[in-house]
Amino acid sequence: MIPLEVKFDHFDCTLMLSLPVQEIPLPVTHEADRRGFALKREFHISVTVSENARKVRLAVDELGQREETLQNLETLAHTYSWEYAHTGDYSVHEESYSKQRLLSTGKVGARPHMRRAIVERVMLPDLARYYAALSALLGVAFTVPIPHVSLYTWSDAEEFASRGVGISSAADFEQTMIARL
Secondary structure, eight states, X not given: OOOSXXXXXXXTTEEEEEEOOOOOOHHHHHHHHHHTOEEOSSEEEEEEOHHHHHHHHHHHHHHOOHHXXXXXXXXXXXXXXXOOEEEEEEEEEEEEEOHHHHHHTTOTTOOOEEEEXXXXXXXXXXXXXXXXXXXXXXXXXXXXXXXXXXXXXXXXXXXXXXXXXXXXXXHHXXXXXXXXX
């Protein structure tokens, strides 16, 4: 399958692959209902988010020639076909956002909160190649994340109820996982 859209955000330096609505197995839906999770309104694969997006922003600022570098990043994002495949591997993740963590990411007015999500791992063969090219372009080492789609989310802070937990690496994926479905 291929994404509906490849979206590179010049301000946040995030890269998202928009996906069509997918059919979710009943046991996963029942578990989401049991936990009080909400179905996401849109599905996407986050290619660069959280920590990796922060590293991209810092590198862009350090390199100078901001507009040219951002255009090169957008061109790089559209170099790949981004074909993906569902795996049927579902899990529940949980992450706590402390005041200190929120301040370090620029969320000055946000209150500490908890986020949870049910995700499905996906296969995304272009991901490692993209990160190798991104590292070469920016001169920065990145951790390649586990490709996944957040299907259901929950938070005790209303403004973050539709957000995932912020998984930027394989270590994040394992550390935030609280259950396999």
